[in-house]
Amino acid sequence: MSTETETRPRAAAAAPADPGLPANLRRNAPLVPTDTSAGRSLAAVIAILTFLAGLCAGAAEIVASNAAQWQGSVAQEVTIQVRPGPGRDVDADLARAESIARSEPGIGEARVFSKSEAERLLEPWLGSGLDLSDLPVPRLIALRLGGGQTADLKRLRTRLTEALPGVASLDDHALWLQRLSTAAGAFVGLGIGVVVLVLVATGLAVTFATRGAMAGNREVVEVLHFVGADDDFIARSFQRRFFGLGLRGGAIGAGLAILAFALAGLLARAARSGPAGQEIEALFGTFSVGWRGYASVILIGVIASLVTGVVSRLTVRRFLA
Amino acid sequence: MSGGAALNIQASMKSLLPGAERPVVQFENVGMRYGLGPEVLSDVSFRIAPRSFQFLTGPSGAGKTTLLRLILLSVRPTRGLVSVFGEEVAGISSQKLTGLRRRMGVVFQDFRLLDHLTTYENVALPLRVQGRQETSYRAEVVELLRWVGLGERMHALPPLLSGGEKQRAAIARALIARPDLLLADEPTGNVDPGLGRRLLRLFLELNKLGTSVIIATHDFGIMDAVDARRMVLGEGRLRVEE
Numbered sequence: 001m002s003t004e005t006e007t008r009p010r011a012a013a014a015a016p017a018d019p020g021l022p023a024n025l026r027r028n029a030p031l032v033p034t035d036t037s038a039g040r041s042l043a044a045v046i047a048i049l050t051f052l053a054g055l056c057a058g059a060a061e062i063v064a065s066n067a068a069q070w071q072g073s074v075a076q077e078v079t080i081q082v083r084p085g086p087g088r089d090v091d092a093d094l095a096r097a098e099s100i101a102r103s104e105p106g107i108g109e110a111r112v113f114s115k116s117e118a119e120r121l122l123e124p125w126l127g128s129g130l131d132l133s134d135l136p137v138p139r140l141i142a143l144r145l146g147g148g149q150t151a152d153l154k155r156l157r158t159r160l161t162e163a164l165p166g167v168a169s170l171d172d173h174a175l176w177l178q179r180l181s182t183a184a185g186a187f188v189g190l191g192i193g194v195v196v197l198v199l200v201a202t203g204l205a206v207t208f209a210t211r212g213a214m215a216g217n218r219e220v221v222e223v224l225h226f227v228g229a230d231d232d233f234i235a236r237s238f239q240r241r242f243f244g245l246g247l248r249g250g251a252i253g254a255g256l257a258i259l260a261f262a263l264a265g266l267l268a269r270a271a272r273s274g275p276a277g278q279e280i281e282a283l284f285g286t287f288s289v290g291w292r293g294y295a296s297v298i299l300i301g302v303i304a305s306l307v308t309g310v311v312s313r314l315t316v317r318r319f320l321a
Numbered sequence: 322m323s324g325g326a327a328l329n330i331q332a333s334m335k336s337l338l339p340g341a342e343r344p345v346v347q348f349e350n351v352g353m354r355y356g357l358g359p360e361v362l363s364d365v366s367f368r369i370a371p372r373s374f375q376f377l378t379g380p381s382g383a384g385k386t387t388l389l390r391l392i393l394l395s396v397r398p399t400r401g402l403v404s405v406f407g408e409e410v411a412g413i414s415s416q417k418l419t420g421l422r423r424r425m426g427v428v429f430q431d432f433r434l435l436d437h438l439t440t441y442e443n444v445a446l447p448l449r450v451q452g453r454q455e456t457s458y459r460a461e462v463v464e465l466l467r468w469v470g471l472g473e474r475m476h477a478l479p480p481l482l483s484g485g486e487k488q489r490a491a492i493a494r495a496l497i498a499r500p501d502l503l504l505a506d507e508p509t510g511n512v513d514p515g516l517g518r519r520l521l522r523l524f525l526e527l528n529k530l531g532t533s534v535i536i537a538t539h540d541f542g543i544m545d546a547v548d549a550r551r552m553v554l555g556e557g558r559l560r561v562e563e
Contacts, residue, residue: 025476026439027455033437223433226393227494228423229450231415 030244031224031237032217039241042209043249046202050253050304051260053198054297058261060191061293067184071177078153078172080141080160085167094139097168100159101143106151109144195300202304203311206242210315213238221320231320239313246308254301261289261297343407344368345502345533346392351401353387361387363557365401369502369535374528376544377537379554385537386430388554389504392535393427394418406501423451426495426532428505432487434479440490441466441475447498462497469493469523484511492520496527503527503534509543517543 033039080097084090094112101110113121118139119132126132145151157170214221224234265288289297346369353362361384369375377385390396391403394410403410405421413421426447434443442449444466448458466475469489479487488511495503503524509517521543528534535552538544544551551562 025441027442027445027459028449029438029442031435031438031449219433220435222395223435223446224450226395226422226427226433227447227450228419228498230419233450233452 030241032213032220032241036216038209038212038216039245042205042242043245043252045205046246046249046304046308047253047256049198049202049205050250050301051256052253053195053300053304054254054257055260056191056194056198057296057300058257058289058293060188061289061296063184063187063191065288065290065292067180071180074173074177074180076145078143078145078151078170080143080168080170082139082141082164082168083166084136084138088167090139093164093167094141097160097164098141100163101141101156104151104156104159106145106149107143107156108146111142111144113140113142115139199300199303199307202246203307206246206308206311207315210238210242210312211319213241214316214319231317234320235313235316238316239309242312243305243309246305249308250301250304253304254297257297258294261293265289342371344404345371345373345406346535347402347404348391349402351391351398351403353384353391353396354399360399360557362391362398362554362559365557365559367552367559367561369533371501371533372528372531373550374525374534374547375536375550375552376547377535377552377554378539378544381539383554384557385554386506388559389427389506389535389537392502392504393425394421423447423498424501426498426500426503428488428491428495428503428508430506430510432479432491434482434487434490434494436479438478439475440471440477440479440482440486443479443490444471444493444497446494451498458497465493465497485513485516488512489516489520492523496523499530500532503532504537505535506537507539508536509538509540514542518546521546 080101082090082093082097098110098112101107115137118137121140122132122137153170153172160168160170221234224237229237268288346367348365348367351362351365352360353365354360365388377388379385387396391398392405394405394413397403397410406424408417408421410418434440435446438446441462445455445458445462448462449455463472463475466472469492471486471489471493474482474486477486479490482490488508492505492508495505505524508524509520512520517540524534524536525547536543553560553562
């Protein structure tokens with residue numbers, strides 16, 4: 001026995017680098033227990049929150065991209081309306097308005113809607129089969145902007161009003177575009193708001209979970225203190241544990257959201273093959289999230305993990321202080 | 322018995338001039354109470370000299386564990402002055418506190434091993450929290466584990482260890498960082514007399530290498546085996562038997 005006592009300190013100093021340590025010995029397990037039911041619940045909560053935030057972000061992205069598409073195509077077209085009046089030759093007025101429009105730089109194309117075409121536009125409101133010949137149905141000229149120059153719509157409007165006062169007017173759809181833009185902006189803002197709320201909820205959930213973990217691991221914290229761990233080391237241990245849980249939850253949530261969008265896109269593509277699907281697409285745009293949508297879903301997953309790590313660290317530091 | 326006599330001489334030589342150097346621990350008129358309860362310790366004054374060996378004894382509930390907790394800086398005194406390694410502990414910064422604790426090793430009565438870590442990981446913990454690479458201390462930890470007879474149990478989680486194995490793992494954890502001060506609360510309480518004597522030799526060996534040792538115990542068997550200073554607590558007051 002005395003031989004043992006004498007040899008230990010010297011033997012420890014002179015021992016080889018790896019004294020037959022079993023290769024499968026666990027060596028650096030997390031200092032804070034990770035695979036607990038509370039940990040799994042937190043990962044599930046983060047996964048659900050990330051999934052919901054991902055859906056919101058993707059939906060906002062769909063709305064934003066479709067609204068931009070609609071705005072782009074609508075803003076490329078303006079309409080001249082020519083109203084028939086007593087004692088006026090509407091065809092002559094149309095021709096006059098068309099020539100003014102064509103002479104304006106920046107107008108790529110002008111198409112005069114015939115009388116029958118103009119009457120057909122009223123069919124959704126008045127029904128078909130009516131004799132509209134006695135009604136003063138306004139006639140339209142659709143102008144497509146382009147031709148390499150920017151059209152001066154203000155000047156065109158002034159020229160039309162001067163040439164055909166009270167008869168011709170120019171509609172650049174500004175009001176409609178503004179409403180569309182406001183609606184799309186509101187939806188995108190709502191999406192961002194929901195994402196922020198979800199991240200705040202994640203932070204709060206992590207705060208409670210960290211406090212619970214600190215209370216549940218009070219003995220671990222105490223032992224770590226006694227063996228010489230400083231507060232920062234302990235906070236880092238908890239942060240690593242919670243970042244791991246956040247990463248797991250965030251990856252599952254973001255993965256599910258991406259899967260949901262991919263599936264919805266496939267279903268939408270399948271439904272688009274019919275005439276009804278085409279009409280829906282014309283009205284609501286394509287159901288495609290695009291790389292920006294997928295990137296924002298992944299970003300939300302990453303941010304949720306980071307929020308989890310940072311909030312847990314702050315909570316532990318405050319708890320220890 | 323001749324070996325035991327030699328140990329007695331060694332231990333008594335360690336405490337020839339207590340107080341000649343700066344004490345490792347110094348208490349002056351320390352009083353301690355929990356909340357509004359009665360004083361657990363009253364007017365406790367003593368000094369622990371460097372490289373000294375002493376027993377802390379007294380009946381259950383006399384305040385031994387509280388005294389150890391005060392030295393460990395896990396509780397602060399209600400009154401009086403506590404200084405550890407020359408640092409007065411009132412208002413000590415968290416950084417300094419960590420530095421002081423790294424110079425101490427502690428064996429708890431209830432072991433306080435972390436159940437989710439293997440025996441190897443538990444023993445390596447004091448070195449790991451210092452930020453050292455696992456490869457740098459592997460040999461040391463395995464050597465110590467083998468020395469305390471846990472070489473075949475380094476895989477095992479504490480719930481699977483026997484009381485004696487837990488105790489040896491706790492002692493190995495306290496010793497691994499070669500502390501300047503070792504505090505052991507009933508370190509031989511769960512082991513057979515043979516192993517108890519062997520552990521005592523380990524503490525004496527450590528003391529010989531320069532560590533101050535305080536062993537809190539009820540066991541007169543081990544106290545009688547070593548001629549060392551006894552700090553006797555009774556009704557919250559301390560009496561030192563040189």
